Amino acid sequence: SYVLSQPPSVSAAPGQTARITCSGDNIGSKSVHWYQRRPGQAPLLVIYDDSEWPSGIPERFSGSNSGNTATLTIRRVEVVDEAEYYCQVWDSSIDHPVFGGGTKLTV
Amino acid sequence: VQLQESGPRLVKPSQTLSLTCTVSGGSMRNEDYSWSWVRQAPGKGLEWIGYVSNSGRTSYNPSLESRVILTLDKSKKQLSLDLRFVTATDTAVYYCARLGVSYPLNQFDPWGQGTLVTVSS
Numbered sequence: 349s350y351v352l353s354q355p356p357s358v359s360a361a362p363g364q365t366a367r368i369t370c371s372g373d374n375i376g377s378k379s380v381h382w383y384q385r386r387p388g389q390a391p392l393l394v395i396y397d398d399s400e401w402p403s404g405i406p407e408r409f410s411g412s413n414s415g416n417t418a419t420l421t422i423r424r425v426e427v428v429d430e431a432e433y434y435c436q437v438w439d440s441s442i443d444h445p446v447f448g449g450g451t452k453l454t455v
Numbered sequence: 456v457q458l459q460e461s462g463p464r465l466v467k468p469s470q471t472l473s474l475t476c477t478v479s480g481g482s483m484r485n486e487d488y489s490w491s492w493v494r495q496a497p498g499k500g501l502e503w504i505g506y507v508s509n510s511g512r513t514s515y516n517p518s519l520e521s522r523v524i525l526t527l528d529k530s531k532k533q534l535s536l537d538l539r540f541v542t543a544t545d546t547a548v549y550y551c552a553r554l555g556v557s558y559p560l561n562q563f564d565p566w567g568q569g570t571l572v573t574v575s576s
Binding site: 381434446447450 | 560
């Protein structure tokens with residue numbers, strides 16, 4: 349089955365830019381979705397279909413996807429952005445969703 | 456649309472874990488969506504359990520397929536999860552979520568708040 353790899357942790361100072369990667373074989377041909385999970389809270393969709401914003405998500409969050417790597421970029425990082433971030437794609441070969449292992453963002 | 460999980464918080468080993476997800480503020484009859492369960496064990500990442508489509512078709516994570524059953528009651532606006540023969544490794548926060556069915560919009564949104572289920576004697 350399809351495998352997504354994320355770095356376990358990323359850190360950024362407030363006001364800086366954080367980049368979280370999600371690697372997979374030819375992931376650029378797939379649609380990638382990103383979720384934020386703050387401690388004690390439910391996951392929240394922050395980017396869908398590579399680079400689209402759900403309603404209410406600030407434009408500090410952006411996504412890109414090409415080749416074997418998708419990237420979630422968070423500009424002007426804030427303390428409230430400290431959370432786990434997960435990428436997800438649809439594995440059409442088995443008709444199942446697949447999650448990456450998650451990345452802990454420390455601000 | 457809002458989702459809320461409910462069910463026992465403590466289950467004994469070898470028994471069946473049963474949870475219900477109630478949907479409010481919207482219909483479960485929209486054919487653009489399926490309904491899904493995802494869990495997160497302590498210190499682990501998100502694990503997809505399975506989904507049930509608007510027509511009742513189910514699909515499960517192969518690692519859990521032999522033990523899990525999902526059902527949909529559209530009249531009650533409820534999604535149910537039964538996980539049989541549980542062990543301590545099934546201890547997790549269980550989330551229900553709406554899942555888009557049309558590629559490329561196969562994202563989970565929204566999610567319920569989640570409920571922690573502990574498997575222990």
